[in-house]
Amino acid sequence: MTDEKRDYRDTLFLPKTDFPMRAGLPKKEPEWLAHWNKIGLFERLREQSKGREQYILHDGPPYANGHIHMGTALNKILKDIVNRSHQMLGYDAHYVPGWDCHGLPIEWKVEEEFRGKGRSKDDVPGSEFRSRCREYAAGWLDVQREEFKRLGVVGEWDNPYKTMNFQSEADICAELLKIAKTGQLYRGSKPIMWSPVEQTALAEAEVEYADRKATQIYVKFPVYDADKAFNILEWPEGEEKAANAIRNSSVLIWTTTPWTIPANRAVSFSDSISYSVYRVDELEESEFAPWACVGENFIAAEQLWESIAKAGLIKSWSRMARVSPRNLILSHPLKSMSDAEGKYDFPVPLLEGSHVTADAGTGFVHTAPSHGEDDYVVWISNQKKLEALGIDPIVPMTMDDAGCYTDIMPTRFQGLDVIRTSGKKRGQDGKANPEVLKALVECGNLLARGMLTLRDAHSWRSKAPVIRRATPQWFISMSKGGLRDKAVAQIEKTKFWPDRGRNRIGTMVADRPDWLISRQRNWGVPITLIVGPDGELHTERDDADAINARILAAVEKVGVDGWFETPLEDFMPDNNEGWSKVTDILDVWFDSGSTHAFCLKRRDDLKDRADLYLEGSDQHRGWFQSSLLESCAVYGEAPYDGVLTHGFVVDEKGLKMSKSLGNTMSPEDISKQYGAEIMRIWTASSDWANDLKIGREIIQTSADAYRKMRNTLRYMIGALDGYDESDAVDYADMPALEKWVLHRLAEITAEHEAAIRDHDHKKIFSTLFNLCTVDLSAFYFDIRKDALYCDPLNSTRRRACRTVINEVFQRLTTWLAPIMCFTMEEVWQARHPSEDKSVHMELFRDAPEAWLDKSLDAFMGRVRETRSQIYEAIEPLRKDGTIRSSLEARVDISVLGDDMHCVDYLDIDFKNEYSSPEDPKDTLADYIIVSECNMSVGDEEVNVTALSSLNNYTKCERSWKYFKGEGDITPRDAAAVKAFEAGA
């Protein structure tokens, strides 16, 4: 007898693999990218799925300016997960990325560049300027392309669509011409920021705010018609007096731009302000004669009246009535001007406007729709009221390019300038303000005047003040061709994720004004229209088709310069007297709104209509809408079947990322530190329907999840070492535990496809993560380690286990491939090494119906409950050192009589568990990972005995289980060793 114990380690079948535990993603990801590039994965996928039904996620083009950020990374990763998922579901998911290339930001950068070289914009020929813009956009496009590819996004990167391709530019022009032909396009006007000094339109980004001395005035607008249902709310001096006072009163306004008074068309008020009529009783003594008279009545906001009275030198007054001004009709304050030429005979209505406040002024806002954004909006949105009052709702063009009154104004004002545009006093007040003041005094409608310093817009370049002035602009009508109705109907038919998107875009489209599509800019697609002497469009002419063909041919050939640089005669050789080319360019939203036309519809290998548009929630007003409107205007239907909107990336507290808060994270940093895979996991496990939080801790959680899954997969690779399909065991011959795992696979298979169609990636990820951790690692693998390591190599149980692990492996890797595209390839290649194949060329596998076994699942649920109860009982013994490994324990459990079904079930399972070479009741012990488990009926009770303390038990030197019997190892292990030695 010797104390030396035999070491059975070499007779075990331990998992074996070279697969590294540590991923080294930042280094390895680029290697996989290079591999896919080398084998031409994208092309192979297209080749492989030729003829399959297409799934088209049409890319919303990012703007080709600057590096990508978390938002753009999130967006592209989401798209990639959707595309890969549908590809593996059996579609041909052909993804063509795109870029938005035209627009002001690039124009601005390029202008800055030229300025740096001492050349002003005016010195640079248009074609040279545009050519540089083109280069600039192309440069950033290349940068972003590499950044997107780094994230693992698969797509046609060698042939993306670009709004600045010549063909795209021509197609965009063609789309506009189609709209023009249907009569949905019209020329109107709108106030824009304008610098009279430079005679050019300015964008918000081109103005700076600086102090300016301005003339402020209070002006009287006499009540013209108060009989129509004016609304007296209070009458402190009696009802009749109140009514009289109103009839003989003036509404007061306050303005710092007197020159806009001749362009006045309305007065705005607010329903949330209280207005009263005041009678002047006494005036201040002053060296200047006041412009108010005793007995005059004024209407103004109550809370501002005292300040008005002070400005108007009114010493005392009586409040005659509180009034709602809604239905008052006023006269223009210049109507009584001797040389008015009847040009102010129109009624001046009161319009409710949300921009009106009682912070300063009078509580009324003088409204000149041609000279203010608010004024314009109020005017346009009250179109119906104006028409009911017999007022022409057109916005008059009251000022020309030089900032001088046009000839629609009375003669005395014509040609007067607001701002001096040349000479020493350039930028200072011109002749308009003094002349307007003079005219107001003549009419007796000036109450007070003074000076004021205010912050106001100035041109970035000339530093001269900027005005707002109505200019001719092009619009697509929401109503003329029924565009609004069509769009609303299409929204109803579209599938939205989340569903609330429908409501959001729906109300926007229902309420939005006509689409202003013209810009007075350089870097963009031209509005290729030729306008006749009477404002008619060339598209109405008989030779329109021929003209269009020439225009489009020119743009196709050399891009937008084909329009700008070609003389009119080349397009319109005949009858061109008085015709001129439009020089405006298109709103860039029209460009991107046309991507479905020049990408999807233009290409033969893509279907015309997208299955999905997927962008951030800001695109309800942007691309989702511009695409919808453009497509409805031309084709009468939406360009998409579905729209998915995701939230914005915010920091861990839910605050938006900003440089000033210092809470930004860049995709590049995450790729370098953790790997793009971690970003992809973060994307998949977040809820895109709301804002997505990101921060160090959150990324770390994704990294931890990655490690766990990688190890689970690694264990499977090791366990499957040397496995061959010929070892597979038939379903019918499998132990219950194996059947249960297959049940789980079948269950998940069904859930998985539904989740993909619902784009519910977080559900997929959490399901698979839980499968790895809970079902596999902590339960199935933990239990089956014994069989895998210790059973005879050819035992049915061991072979069944490996059969099942192989099934799990195949499915888990493919299910995870759309999310963890790098690691699943690595894992896949570890089992299926191939020079030219990829896990991404696989399809998701079906699961046989027969695998679904609900009652088995319920049974296994009961087993796990029991297991949990037993562990709870073992735990104290472990803590006090009585038991170390659970294999040292014998468990005796008794269950209540009404829980007998469980016992029955176990009993049935015992009898079916033929594959165990031992007594079948040990199956339960296997499940619990104890050496012995006895079950009986009685009071609910769990007893744990330490077998090491009983001397009739021996610890098996091979399996570490305690058993009763002869020898140093169990009979099962003895059989295994025998078989091993025979084989070896």
Added chain:
RNA sequence: AGGCCGGUAGCUCAGCUGGUUAGAGCGCGCCCCUGAUAAGGGCGAGGUCGGAAGUUCAAGUCUUCUUCGGCCUACCA
């Protein structure tokens, strides 16, 4: 300022048409194993559902208000 939306354990998420002591995983704490080992396993402690009021026999789940956050629009005549 207006429109739309969101706020469940430290973190990421489940909680369907209102109905038993609000769930999961991660993380954390303690313990075990050393034949998945810069791995693996077990047990445990953490929320009253942003706040308030209301409807109801009953609310995380409905209504109103409020607070915080996000997107979009508007921003001084």
